[in-house]
Amino acid sequence: xxxxxxxxxxxxxxxxxxxxxxxxxxxxxxxxxxxxxxxxxxxxxxxxxxxxxxxxxxxxxxxxxxxxxxxxxxxxxxxxxxxxxxxxxxxxxxxxxxxxxxxxxxxxxxxxxxxxxxxxxxxxxxxxxxxxxxxxxxxxxxxxxxxxxxxxxxxxxxxxxxxxxxxxxxxxxxxxxxxxxxxxxxxxxxxxxxxxxxxxxxxxxxxxxxxxxxxxxxxxxxxxxxxxxxxxxxxxxxxxxxxxxxxxxxxxxxxxxxxxxxxx
Amino acid sequence: xxxxxxxxxxxxxxxxxxxxxxxxxxxxxxxxxxxxxxxxxxxxxxxxxxxxxxxxxxxxxxxxxxxxxxxxxxxxxxxxxxxxxxxxxxxxxxxxxxxxxxxxxxxxxxxxxxxxxxxxxxxxxxxxxxxxxxxxxxxxxxxxxxxxxxxxxxxxxxxxxxxxxxxxxxxxxxxxxxxxxxxxxxxxxxxxxxxxxxxxxxxxxxxxxxxxxxxxxxxxxxxxxxxxxxxxxxxxxxxxxxxxxxxxxxxxxxxxxxxxxxxxxxxxxxxxxxxxxx
Amino acid sequence: xxxxxxxxxxxxxxxxxxxxxxxxxxxxxxxxxxxxxxxxxxxxxxxxxxxxxxxxxxxxxxxxxxxxxxxxxxxxxxxxxxxxxxxxxxxxxxxxxxxxxxxxxxxxxxxxxxxxxxxxxxxxxxxxxxxxxxxxxxxxxxxxxxxxxxxxxxxxxxxxxxxxxxxxxxxxxxxxxxxxxxxxxxxxxxxxxxxxxxxxxxxxxxxxxxxxxxxxxxxxxxxxxxxxxxxxxxxxxxxxxxxxxxxxxxxxxxxxxxxxxxxxxxxxxxx
Numbered sequence: 001x002x003x004x005x006x007x008x009x010x011x012x013x014x015x016x017x018x019x020x021x022x023x024x025x026x027x028x029x030x031x032x033x034x035x036x037x038x039x040x041x042x043x044x045x046x047x048x049x050x051x052x053x054x055x056x057x058x059x060x061x062x063x064x065x066x067x068x069x070x071x072x073x074x075x076x077x078x079x080x081x082x083x084x085x086x087x088x089x090x091x092x093x094x095x096x097x098x099x100x101x102x103x104x105x106x107x108x109x110x111x112x113x114x115x116x117x118x119x120x121x122x123x124x125x126x127x128x129x130x131x132x133x134x135x136x137x138x139x140x141x142x143x144x145x146x147x148x149x150x151x152x153x154x155x156x157x158x159x160x161x162x163x164x165x166x167x168x169x170x171x172x173x174x175x176x177x178x179x180x181x182x183x184x185x186x187x188x189x190x191x192x193x194x195x196x197x198x199x200x201x202x203x204x205x206x207x208x209x210x211x212x213x214x215x216x217x218x219x220x221x222x223x224x225x226x227x228x229x230x231x232x233x234x235x236x237x238x239x240x241x242x243x244x245x246x247x248x249x250x251x252x253x254x255x256x257x258x259x260x261x262x263x264x
Numbered sequence: 265x266x267x268x269x270x271x272x273x274x275x276x277x278x279x280x281x282x283x284x285x286x287x288x289x290x291x292x293x294x295x296x297x298x299x300x301x302x303x304x305x306x307x308x309x310x311x312x313x314x315x316x317x318x319x320x321x322x323x324x325x326x327x328x329x330x331x332x333x334x335x336x337x338x339x340x341x342x343x344x345x346x347x348x349x350x351x352x353x354x355x356x357x358x359x360x361x362x363x364x365x366x367x368x369x370x371x372x373x374x375x376x377x378x379x380x381x382x383x384x385x386x387x388x389x390x391x392x393x394x395x396x397x398x399x400x401x402x403x404x405x406x407x408x409x410x411x412x413x414x415x416x417x418x419x420x421x422x423x424x425x426x427x428x429x430x431x432x433x434x435x436x437x438x439x440x441x442x443x444x445x446x447x448x449x450x451x452x453x454x455x456x457x458x459x460x461x462x463x464x465x466x467x468x469x470x471x472x473x474x475x476x477x478x479x480x481x482x483x484x485x486x487x488x489x490x491x492x493x494x495x496x497x498x499x500x501x502x503x504x505x506x507x508x509x510x511x512x513x514x515x516x517x518x519x520x521x522x523x524x525x526x527x528x529x530x531x532x533x534x535x536x537x538x539x540x541x542x
Numbered sequence: 543x544x545x546x547x548x549x550x551x552x553x554x555x556x557x558x559x560x561x562x563x564x565x566x567x568x569x570x571x572x573x574x575x576x577x578x579x580x581x582x583x584x585x586x587x588x589x590x591x592x593x594x595x596x597x598x599x600x601x602x603x604x605x606x607x608x609x610x611x612x613x614x615x616x617x618x619x620x621x622x623x624x625x626x627x628x629x630x631x632x633x634x635x636x637x638x639x640x641x642x643x644x645x646x647x648x649x650x651x652x653x654x655x656x657x658x659x660x661x662x663x664x665x666x667x668x669x670x671x672x673x674x675x676x677x678x679x680x681x682x683x684x685x686x687x688x689x690x691x692x693x694x695x696x697x698x699x700x701x702x703x704x705x706x707x708x709x710x711x712x713x714x715x716x717x718x719x720x721x722x723x724x725x726x727x728x729x730x731x732x733x734x735x736x737x738x739x740x741x742x743x744x745x746x747x748x749x750x751x752x753x754x755x756x757x758x759x760x761x762x763x764x765x766x767x768x769x770x771x772x773x774x775x776x777x778x779x780x781x782x783x784x785x786x787x788x789x790x791x792x793x794x795x796x797x798x799x800x801x802x803x804x805x806x807x808x809x810x811x812x813x
Contacts, residue, residue, distance in 0.1 A: 078726035089721035093739040106726025325684040361579040414591035527670035
């Protein structure tokens with residue numbers, strides 16, 4: 001469904017963030033993208049919806065080449081790619097409802113957006129999504145009054161109301177505590193399964209990635225160095241991705257957490 | 265989550281589906297919102313209708329306006345170069361002298377107006393001085409001082425010094441009040457005397473801000489010095505006023521360009537200095 | 543190195559000798575410049591009047607008290623005019639300052655090479671010239687009156703408001719803008735949802751702050767003929783009617799205090 005072909009990004013400073021990344025995402029598959037900071041995970045995700053302009057290579061969403069699109073066509077395609085951000089990136093001074101409805105901006109005209117008169121079916125869908133993530137009673141709260149986990153749920157609603165085919169998720173748990181992180185990851189994966197969405201999730205927490213997804217991609221210096229099942233991530237592989245470190249503890253911790261979870 | 269609670273939330277959802285959603289208004293009470301809105305609208309109507317505009321006069325003036333804008337393309341620095349030069353020099357002299365004196369006086373007043381340093385009586389006196397200085401505008405002070413001291417740059421110099429004190433002391437005092445207590449306490453804990461405490465605990469924290477504010481004030485003083493001449497308190501303003509009176513737009517344009525140029529230069533320099541001290 | 547070796551062992555100084563000399567030289571130069579400036583002011587001053595100043599000040603004070611309260615009847619209309627000059631001028635300035643600020647901010651300007659410098663030039667030019675000078679200029683062009691005052695206040699405030707506003711625009715959180723862009727929103731929608739909510743508090747604060755300043759400035763615009771209470775001040779000064787002058791000054795003082803109180807209240811309510 002999504003195909004990246006030799007995707008390359010070189011920043012003006014000369015840093016090569018991505019070196020000819022080629023990747024195929026089938027419909028409905030959830031992928032975790034792991035790698036050290038600066039490996040190019042964020043750049044990769046942003047090159048797909050062209051928040052960052054790729055230097056060369058192609059991004060094919062179904063049969064549409066995104067790299068050559070003009071602004072209006074690009075905006076149409078962006079509606080099919082929901083994005084969830086690290087620091088939530090909610091518009092802090094707008095209400096929860098406005099933040100969720102902002103996901104429909106690609107579908108409504110300027111005046112409707114300005115006067116906040118969204119079609120009733122959008123509003124209903126927003127109610128349903130907020131109910132699904134357990135925030136229905138927060139509709140008129142301002143986004144800056146919410147806790148981190150609640151904000152990220154609103155961020156998820158904003159991405160889903162776009163009615164996307166693909167979710168781009170940039171470090172969804174980086175600013176959350178361990179428990180909330182799990183809840184959010186579980187929520188994202190459940191929602192993807194419910195709606196048959198494909199997703200690319202940037203994540204630095206290897207244990208969390210291993211727990212929730214079926215396919216892991218390891219990125220190092222802008223190149224894919226691992227692509228496979230989560231249990232194929234041996235200490236040697238992790239060393240290849242992140243560099244020398246004692247990995248046994250990390251991997252063991254996953255198992256331990258697994259048992260704790262089961263006991264609950 | 266129990267089935268009961270889940271049922272509850274879903275009933276809520278069913279209630280909300282199909283209802284319209286409106287952004288919650290800024291002012292919660294509906295009547296207050298309307299009163300404010302209608303009151304403001306009425307005021308605007310009353311205000312605009314009370315402004316008498318003689319459009320014929322404005323239309324007549326458009327030619328002169330155009331002539332003035334054209335004058336900017338060929339400003340005349342030469343035919344009154346003596347007056348311009350002397351006026352500018354006087355403005356700069358007034359700016360420099362009043363800034364120096366104003367800054368020197370405002371430091372002790374700022375210390376006195378900071379509640380965490382000064383005892384209450386000193387605090388009240390210093391705050392009083394600041395309040396008086398801030399409430400009176402430069403041009404009114406200048407009028408009074410010209411009446412008292414006679415025409416000339418001395419009145420302008422005193423005006424600007426007085427205004428500098430109010431501006432600088434207030435901002436500096438607020439800085440001192442919001443400074444990091446622990447640094448100052450650490451110095452006090454070494455057994456330093458009051459003067460040493462100010463020197464080592466307080467001064468390093470406010471010096472960068474003092475420099476930044478001082479430069480900003482020099483900038484303001486120069487701009488103000490350009491108008492003091494309108495009331496006879498010295499500087500380029502008198503020359504400018506004469507130029508307007510005689511409809512010598514090219515000379516006026518030259519003076520305005522000089523003022524803009526100097527203000528821009530001052531802002532540029534102050535940007536560099538502020539970046540350096542911080 | 544601030545540490546030097548002497549026969550008595552190493553000595554620590556905050557600065558080395560060269561820097562110390564430089565500093566002394568700097569101070570010396572500064573003092574010399576100041577003294578020269580002072581000499582010029584002194585030259586242009588008739589010191590005889592200055593020595594006489596305390597007596598003149600006492601004399602004026604004597605004549606100015608008590609204020610002529612009955613003159614208040616003539617002041618209500620000028621006060622209303624003054625309020626209008628400040629308010630309408632501020633509104634006009636804001637209408638022009640908003641687009642200027644968006645054109646001047648690095649992250650929203652359509653073109654950094656052409657449009658941004660023009661916007662910055664507008665800001666600098668309107669800011670560096672005092673509203674009294676703008677009034678002087680406008681009176682020469684469109685004649686004396688309240689209208690000239692409104693325009694003068696508006697022009698002077700454009701640069702001030704636009705500068706503060708474009709700094710606020712440059713400081714916004716970019717990730718919020720990015721998130722709205724990612725939904726497929728158009729350029730204008732991104733503006734309304736991503737940028738405007740973030741600068742709203744700054745905008746309201748700037749508007750009220752500038753209105754407060756404009757009340758002060760509009761009280762004196764009449765000195766050059768641009769309407770408001772300054773006209774009465776000028777007339778009273780010309781006829782040496784000191785009891786009226788003192789009354790007008792009291793009114794101006796009250797206006798300044800009230801406007802500052804209002805603006806502080808409103809800003810407190812917003813933030």
